[in-house]
């Protein structure tokens with residue numbers, strides 16, 4: 001076993017098949033995050049061969065996730081490990097009175113990118129994404145500004161998140177897309193119908209978020225779990241009522257397949273994800289080192305065709321999930 005690496009489109013940038021998703025580090029929706037554990041989680045990535053960190057301008061009310069990454073890597077200082085990491089950040093979404101607000105205007109994207117670089121204590125990121133399209137701004141206009149940031153060397157490659165095929169096309173006409181970031185996991189497979197084939201055809205890397213469906217598919221949340229008031233998961237349909245019961249029935253089936261192949265449920269679920277055709281990396285959120293250690297162990301082995309068939313049958317029995325659209 002060992003980490004696997006994939007190249008992002010034709011950028012020459014190599015990333016691990018498991019990425020550290022740095023949203024939980026900000027501690028906004030997943031309670032109990034501490035700076036100490038966050039720094040230890042990032043440092044653990046070096047041991048595991050995880051060389052890709054995914055963050056965003058809006059991860060934390062004041063950019064806590066980006067600031068913590070800079071502290072962990074000691075960016076901008078002697079002895080910095082910054083150059084060993086492929087850093088992705090995103091702009092175009094921000095917090096407004098506790099709600100997410102899109103702003104894809106060129107001047108905002110430039111300001112947010114420059115602020116992210118300051119927080120990360122670096123002069124460029126490897127990957128800069130439009131976090132989500134702004135309904136008030138044509139996506140081509142946002143893409144044009146990201147192309148300028150690319151040409152100025154503030155980003156080595158550009159990505160886009162939370163868009164459909166028409167927006168991928170419009171964006172790509174203004175600025176070459178290297179990476180696409182949609183939600184994807186065993187229970188959220190909408191991209192297989194359209195954007196995933198588009199990306200495969202255009203040599204765009206697909207890096208997926210929510211591979212563990214916010215921890216639901218990680219196998220450690222029990223049926224009688226009561227989420228804290230501040231935990232956003234208590235509002236999601238997949239964590240409520242019948243959907244919750246059906247999801248636990250599925251996780252029980254996955255647990256037995258996982259134990260048969262000597263892995264945990266989280267390892268099985270992430271392994272399945274990173275071996276789907278066209279998927280470059282799974283963005284696995286973690287706020288403690290043992291979580292990324294477990295998800296990183298998803299790379300470097302293959303499920304047998306018998307085990308894959310058992311997973312398909314379990315998903316068939318689970319039936320169509322009632323998932324709300326992302327963002």
Ligand SMILES: NC(=O)c1ccc[n+]([C@@H]2O[C@H](COP(=O)([O-])OP(=O)(O)OC[C@H]3O[C@@H](n4cnc5c(N)ncnc54)[C@H](OP(=O)(O)O)[C@@H]3O)[C@@H](O)[C@H]2O)c1
Nearest residue numbers: 021022023209210211212213214215218283284285291294
């Ligand atoms: N582009 C976008 O719009 C967008 C949107 C969402 C996310 N993302 C990116 O994708 C990443 C992943 O999303 P996510 O963090 O929301 O969800 P996720 O990876 O599906 O789930 C993360 C949660 O699962 C639990 N977990 C992780 N590893 C575990 C393990 N080994 N055992 C048990 N539980 C484990 C943790 O919850 P507890 O610590 O609470 O137990 C963790 O907070 C984000 O960090 C971010 O980088 C991007």
